[in-house]
Amino acid sequence: MTRELAALASEAVSWMRAQSPDVEAEVYLSRSESRTLALRDGARDGLETARELGAGVRAIRAGRAGFACAGAVDADCLRELWRRALEQLPHAEPEEGRALPAPAADAEDAAFAASLWDETLLSRPWDALEARLREAEAAARGPGARVLRSDISESRGETVVASSQGVSAWERGGSIGVSVSAAAESGAETQVAEGWRGSRRFEALDAAAAGREALRRAASAVGARRTRAGRRAVAFEPWVGAELLELLGDPLSAEEAQGGRSLLAERLGKTIASPLVTLRDDPRRPGGPASARFDDEGVPTRDKALVERGVLREFLHDAATAARAGRASNGCAYRPGWNGRPSPDVSNFFLAPGGAARDALIADTKDGLLVLEVLGAHMVDPVSGEFSIGVSGLEIARGALGRPFGGAMISGNLLDLLARVDAVADDLAFYGGYGAPTFRVAALDVA
Numbered sequence: 001m002t003r004e005l006a007a008l009a010s011e012a013v014s015w016m017r018a019q020s021p022d023v024e025a026e027v028y029l030s031r032s033e034s035r036t037l038a039l040r041d042g043a044r045d046g047l048e049t050a051r052e053l054g055a056g057v058r059a060i061r062a063g064r065a066g067f068a069c070a071g072a073v074d075a076d077c078l079r080e081l082w083r084r085a086l087e088q089l090p091h092a093e094p095e096e097g098r099a100l101p102a103p104a105a106d107a108e109d110a111a112f113a114a115s116l117w118d119e120t121l122l123s124r125p126w127d128a129l130e131a132r133l134r135e136a137e138a139a140a141r142g143p144g145a146r147v148l149r150s151d152i153s154e155s156r157g158e159t160v161v162a163s164s165q166g167v168s169a170w171e172r173g174g175s176i177g178v179s180v181s182a183a184a185e186s187g188a189e190t191q192v193a194e195g196w197r198g199s200r201r202f203e204a205l206d207a208a209a210a211g212r213e214a215l216r217r218a219a220s221a222v223g224a225r226r227t228r229a230g231r232r233a234v235a236f237e238p239w240v241g242a243e244l245l246e247l248l249g250d251p252l253s254a255e256e257a258q259g260g261r262s263l264l265a266e267r268l269g270k271t272i273a274s275p276l277v278t279l280r281d282d283p284r285r286p287g288g289p290a291s292a293r294f295d296d297e298g299v300p301t302r303d304k305a306l307v308e309r310g311v312l313r314e315f316l317h318d319a320a321t322a323a324r325a326g327r328a329s330n331g332c333a334y335r336p337g338w339n340g341r342p343s344p345d346v347s348n349f350f351l352a353p354g355g356a357a358r359d360a361l362i363a364d365t366k367d368g369l370l371v372l373e374v375l376g377a378h379m380v381d382p383v384s385g386e387f388s389i390g391v392s393g394l395e396i397a398r399g400a401l402g403r404p405f406g407g408a409m410i411s412g413n414l415l416d417l418l419a420r421v422d423a424v425a426d427d428l429a430f431y432g433g434y435g436a437p438t439f440r441v442a443a444l445d446v447a
Helices: 004-019 075-091 110-115 126-140 207-221 238-246 254-258 319-325 358-363 414-419
Strands: 024-040 043-061 064-070 145-163 168-186 189-199 230-236 279-281 304-308 349-351 367-375 386-397 400-413 421-424 429-431 434-436 439-446
Touching: 004 024, 004 075, 004 145, 004 168, 024 126, 043 075, 064 075, 126 145, 126 168, 126 189, 126 207, 145 207, 168 207, 189 207, 207 367, 207 386, 207 400, 230 238, 230 386, 238 349, 238 367, 238 429, 238 434, 254 319, 358 400, 367 400, 400 414, 414 421
Parallel strands: 230 367, 349 434
Antiparallel strands: 024 043, 024 145, 043 064, 145 168, 168 189, 230 439, 279 304, 279 349, 367 386, 386 400, 400 439, 421 439, 429 434
């Protein structure tokens, strides 16, 4: 991929500035391509390819913002989008301080850029992708276990942000991921589980690990029974921990906090979790699944501790929420695509690992549960933090993993859960843009 999109965006912004000098202009361009191969019961179940190209244009004047988008990119299209965005300005609600971000210095990092890009993605024959899937499926088979379905997807793309304020950002990236669905059977009982692994580079993808994970999770659920109710220690393995961290994305958004829709509103600088809890958002993580040098407003990104040793240090900001807070954006503006406006969101968001091994954490648990699956994790009140979710996994008795359990419910408050974290292991793993190590909560209500 070359930088012709960046040149087009720059030319378009110059034209917009000449047409309406009193209006701030921003052009966002995106181009991507992807392909997916799926196997079902060992045979090819489908080959899919996709390409996407689109543009979004924002216009801001006196705190009023207009936006228009289209699934095409050329000079005439961008000029038409500009006219449509301008037409919206008289009808938009003004917001004091609303403006496009100013450019910020950021030195190029060749090693970081190289960690996000693999020139060989989408260049291999389909047979090469199928061979990686066969690796994953082989690792997912075992006594009483079979593979139901697997798929592998690879993609690459580029984005451009240019504005009349002087922002000029171009970035490219790619990724590949494999998922496996395995079934473990015993008599009439069948338990199904999934495993997933992803990478920025084809050769670095550990496809077999996805298969092993699917097999382990499915086999661990065979023979599950109800577990004893009561107040018990609960440990969450990385897969589940990453799911739980998704619940904190919205509460940590400055947009949600400023709108009174977050349980963390008015808590900046206060203790909200155990001293063992440090939650980082690090878009500069080399090779990270959501790493980027710039956010979707062209602001340089940076590593930051949103929660540091239990204390809420900052929220996720884009230019608009930063203006309301009287501060600069911390580079957390992201768009769902070329057809969406930016809003604050996480990138590589994770619970910082501790110093203990996972086995040591289990050995230190006298009576509790290791949660391997959750059901209804997204059914949490974003304002109160109250939750009640279904869980399954393995019991822990006298420091050893015991029989599988299922059909249990854990309930409580999200802030109370964070406050009761009393052990964090060192086995950090990422699933998409969320990562967690195994961690333990001292006591939760189990039903």
